Amino acid sequence: MAIVIGITGGIGSGKTTVCKVFGLLGIPVFEADIEARHLMNSNSEIKTAMINLFGESVYTSEGQLNRQLLAQLIFQNNHLRVKVNELVHPVVRKEFYKWMKLKKTYTYVIYEAAILFEGGFYEKMDYSILVTAP
Numbered sequence: 001m002a003i004v005i006g007i008t009g010g011i012g013s014g015k016t017t018v019c020k021v022f023g024l025l026g027i028p029v030f031e032a033d034i035e036a037r038h039l040m041n042s043n044s045e046i047k048t049a050m051i052n053l054f055g056e057s058v059y060t061s062e063g064q065l066n067r068q069l070l071a072q073l074i075f076q077n078n079h080l081r082v083k084v085n086e087l088v089h090p091v092v093r094k095e096f097y098k099w100m101k102l103k104k105t106y107t108y109v110i111y112e113a114a115i116l117f118e119g120g121f122y123e124k125m126d127y128s129i130l131v132t133a134p
Contacts, residue, residue: 002100002109004124008116009131018131019112028103030096032113036088039095040065049087053080089119 007022009015019029040046041064050058050065054073058066074081096111103109116122 002103002106003126004100005108005110006116006122006125006128007110007112007131008114008122008128009133011114013131013133015112015114015131018129019110022110027108027110028106029110029112030099032089032092032096032111032116035095036092037065037067039091040088043091046087046091050084053083053087085115085119089115089121093121 007015007018019031023029040050047059047063050070054070058070058073060066070084074084100109111121111125113119113121116125116128122128
């Protein structure tokens with residue numbers, strides 16, 4: 001089984017750049033935040049729960065998440081932000097474990113997430129790297 005390295009850091013800290021370097025070195029990178037965005041648009045259970053929580057306007061008429069509205073709602077209300085994380089992140093983690101099965105021949109894999117520590121998923125990592133920048 002591959003060694004799992006979690007990479008986290010604040011907005012603009014350089015997580016993406018660090019992950020690109022690992023990718024150039026041939027180390028697979030699972031981008032949890034990108035996967036979460038994808039799942040919020042494609043996973044019917046998440047979509048239903050989001051509509052139940054916020055109403056139909058949280059998705060556009062094309063069925064895509066209204067990210068601007070969601071951001072306004074959850075950044076004004078910590079309880080709602082926690083609810084969204086509780087809906088989305090278990091599904092992201094399930095996708096990560098499926099992805100890991102495809103990467104079993106690799107020595108290392110990277111799990112990149114902005115909220116690695118906040119959600120407690122850092123405990124599943126063999127190592128964690130915090131990327132910071134002034």
